[in-house]
Amino acid sequence: MLREAPVIPWPSRDGSRVPFEVFTRADVFAREQEAIFRGPVWNYVALEAEIPQPNDFKTTFVGDTPIIVSRAEDGSLHAFLNRCAHRGATVQRQASGNARQHKCVYHQWCYNSQGDLVGVPYRRAVAGMGGYSADFAPKDHGLTKLRVASRKGVIFATFHPDTVALEEYLDEPLLAAIDRLFSRPIKVLGHMRQRVRGNWKLYSENTRDPYHAALLHGFHATFGLYRTNQRRVGGSDRARAHSTGATYGDDWRQAAQSGNIGQDKFVANYSLADPSLLEGRPDFNDGVTVSITSIFPCLVIQQIMNTLATRHIRPKAADEFELYWTYFGYEDDDEQMIACRLKQANLIGPAGLISMEDSEAIELIQRAIVRDGHENSFLEFGGLHADLGKDRVGEATIRAFWRYYAGLMGLSPAGGEA
Ligand code: FES
Ligand SMILES: [Fe+2]
Structure with a gap:
């Protein structure tokens, strides 16, 4: 559910007058995070050349949301929230690096290079205390994943299920511009x-x-x-x-x-x-x-x-x-x-x-x-x-x-x- 659109009276339909409040209002900024950066768009996140090896990663942002972009063991590209599924801490604090696992410093929940939860300390209790119930399923507690697509090594990600294919989103001649520079x-x-x-x-x-x-x-x-x-x-x-x-x-x-x-x-x-x-x-x-x-x-x-x-x-x-x-x-x-x-x-x-x-x-x-x-x-x-x-x-x-x-x-x- 999108939050309600802020009321901003635009004096014309043609874009020739832009009310200054679109540059200053916090509610407009919050709406942009949902309607634009998590909307039906492709957000640039990284270059493949920044994460060439298996388990290479880079931390970045989609809008103001922290993201990890990573190359998995099998070479595939992934992007997922850099926010622990336990209680919300930033998981990966380095700008970039190589890591088979991303471990949250707070209670050490551990995620693989695809964002799946692979380790939970004291999951089956310690000295009879703590732990999770038998139906706790790690697969339900991974890091939220974004859809990823790459054009000539330029990686884009989207939160939105309905974003059109990257090639359609970019279209000519933007594809040509990317293909030229990354030839x-x-x-x-x-x-x-x-x-x-x-x-x-x-x-x-x-x-x-x-x-x-x-x-x-x-x-x-x-x-x-x-x-x-x-x-x-x-x-x-x-x-x-x-x-x-x-x-x-x-x-x-x-x-x-x-x-x-x-x-x-x-x-x-x-x-x-x-x-x-x-x-x-x-x-x-x-x-x-x-x-x-x-x-x-x-x-x-x-x-x-x-x-x-x-x-x-x-x-x-x-x-x-x-x-x-x-x-x-x-x-x-x-x-x-x-x-x-x-x-x-x-x-x-x-x-x-x-x-x-x-x-x-x-x-x-x-x-x-x-x-x-x-x-x-x-x-x-x-x-x-x-x-x-x-x-x-x-x-x-x-x-x-x-x-x-x-x-x-x-x-x-x-x-x-x-
Ligand atoms: S907040 Fe990450 S393990 Fe607790
Ligand atoms: Fe300039």
Whole structure:
């Protein structure tokens, strides 16, 4: 049973006005856990390359629910609640590792790598005291399991029995975006985590909004990695996803200048003390050097030059989320390529040259909207009838996000567009 939908008066059906209270209210956050993160969606949880061996595991979250993702003895993938079926303690407290069994520290109930209960201390009493009755069945007390599916080593999980097959949920061209980035075996290079004191949906908006990149990020504007005058390559603007790509040529300085005339973030006389930061080798033969794909509700996959990463949005409260970055390269990378990827890792992450302003912008919003929840943000850039498929510079994809969100949440006006 879903809790009742919070009453939030949305002033329009098209997603062009978003009441600020969806970013601040605890009841909205609680409803999201049920209607979205435990709703008919696929939540990104891990990369297979993070748990390559039998009994490897990683702890993560679906919404704010703690989860263990694990590879069983037979190689199969599993996801289950990281919350003891006895009295609710966190079972696995490590971020990742290898364990045949996950033992709860409190009274030592023990679960295997599929989440089944396999050990209960004093089950048949100790010195005639305690114990469980003869009909106690361990199989009824395992950790709650989620359905799991993997596409090219990207693992998703869902609580909901009616979630459509992963391939149907992702659909083209998101499948193509995943298949492109994970076209050959990957090697995880590391992780970064950052707490942002803002609502998780502000980050969803941010990654569906390519046109802020040259306006907010001085590094982008000055060094031309991402410009509003770039040609869009591929992409998708469906309600539960957004994907966009662009190329970066040898003419970037000219292009940066012409694309940023009158833009105060562009500093013509800046150059890099170490130009090798932006010198890499193409990973793909399609010429695309920037590709950002956001998949509802909590995943962004990115290629920025040679920096490849997943970004996992982990909501913590109405006004706080964690951003969890997993950097990777390919198994066949030589040392030079790994060094290049690690150097370019400075572009993104909590202090990334082209991403540190995003969390700041989000916190600027969150701080300013604590009052006046019935007032709205304004999303009409590009026009209300902008073509979802063509306009890289616009807010149509964000409006589509909000219509889909409102539909899943049961808010009025109804959305539900897929
Ligand atoms: S709470 Fe886990 S064994 Fe008691
Ligand atoms: Fe940004």
